[in-house]
Amino acid sequence: MPETATAVPPTGRAEATLLDRDAWSALEIEHQRRADAFSAAWRARRQTGEAHPVDDFLFTYYPFRPSLLRRWHPGAGVVLEGTVGLDRHEWRWYSRGVGADQAIPAGASRVDARGFLETKSSTVAFIQNLLGRTAARTARFGCFGLHEWAMVYKVEAGAVRHEALPLRLTAAQTDEVVEQNRITCSHFDAFRFFTPEARPANDRQLTRESQPQFEQPGCLHAGMDVYKWAIKLGPLVPGTVLLDSFELARDIRQLDMQASPYDVSAYGLEAVRIETAEGKKAYATLQRRFAERSNALRREIVGIVERARLL
Incomplete structure (x- = not known):
């Protein structure tokens, strides 16, 4: 998939994949459409007070809001061009390009994988x-x-x-x-x-x-x-x-x-x-x-x- 493609060069370091704004925006829109379809019935029941003892489990036992499911991430190692002026440019765990970092062009952003791994080291190690x-x-x-x-x-x-x-x-x-x-x-x-x-x-x-x-x-x-x-x-x-x-x-x-x-x-x-x-x-x-x-x-x-x- 284009949103996750990475390569490992001879140095043993992973290279970043660059996505222009049109490419990553299309991926984000499709992700939101699919996520909304998954949570639509749950959100509708929340408005009426109804319950579904089978389907509601995924939103009650697992305490994650539908908004988290809807939030699209490209994954580690993907640079998103054209994020200046968008909320994404200020999201936590994202690094922003200022022109000095050749891996992150000015006006672009990518997941701060190193920062996340360092801060969440015990959680990541347990899950892995x-x-x-x-x-x-x-x-x-x-x-x-x-x-x-x-x-x-x-x-x-x-x-x-x-x-x-x-x-x-x-x-x-x-x-x-x-x-x-x-x-x-x-x-x-x-x-x-x-x-x-x-x-x-x-x-x-x-x-x-x-x-x-x-x-x-x-x-x-x-x-x-x-x-x-x-x-x-x-x-x-x-x-x-x-x-x-x-x-x-x-x-x-x-x-x-x-x-x-x-x-x-x-x-x-x-x-x-x-x-x-x-x-x-x-x-x-x-x-x-x-x-x-x-x-x-x-x-x-x-x-x-x-x-x-x-x-």
Whole structure:
């Protein structure tokens, strides 16, 4: 893609790509159009007070405003010509050309990758390590989305996480699904919502500290989190990568709820009945596709950080 193209010369330093104003403005407009389409329903519901327990998750669990999703960055190593007089010229984490720096012509700007990496060094290192290790790990496809079931195991009536959604089965039948299956959750931010009665049933006891050790690409929640890590890397990540990560999270969220114990038919979603052999097979098939998509993005983001360090 023209907005992310970089080259590594023999010196080992990354060269900058120069975009004129017409080129980068077209990329920005297309990014904003796509981002607006992703958030349109959420923004409309905010005006009416309605809620969507499936789609709203990406704007509530992940505390990032649609305006952040809409903000286009070219990514590290791209110089934007003609930014004088525009708000972008004053954005944080951007360096402005004053004519002395040959890498940034007068009136141009680019992401201050060095400044961002220095200021956010621990965050960037954690994300790079987590994504790299996750992508390199063998994917597991035997969890069957039972994390959502473990979150409602033996809960009292009216105390389920998504109280606006009815359960597909009775409470007793839901508990039976948990008891008759092996729970193999590898994602701490799912495991931490297990009920106290369900936690001992998991095949490992997860902690925040052990997250890089156990996170694996077959996990739906780890795939959704690629969006979180992309947005936390701010201007280093090109807009296309950020929106691809959001789109992946949106698609995964739908399967997550389709395979859950909740009845989501009122939202046009058909249940993936993981309590059956056919449902387990269907879930694992979709899970494999999401693992491929998430790993492609993980590797791309790790590469982005590595190139940014060469600037």
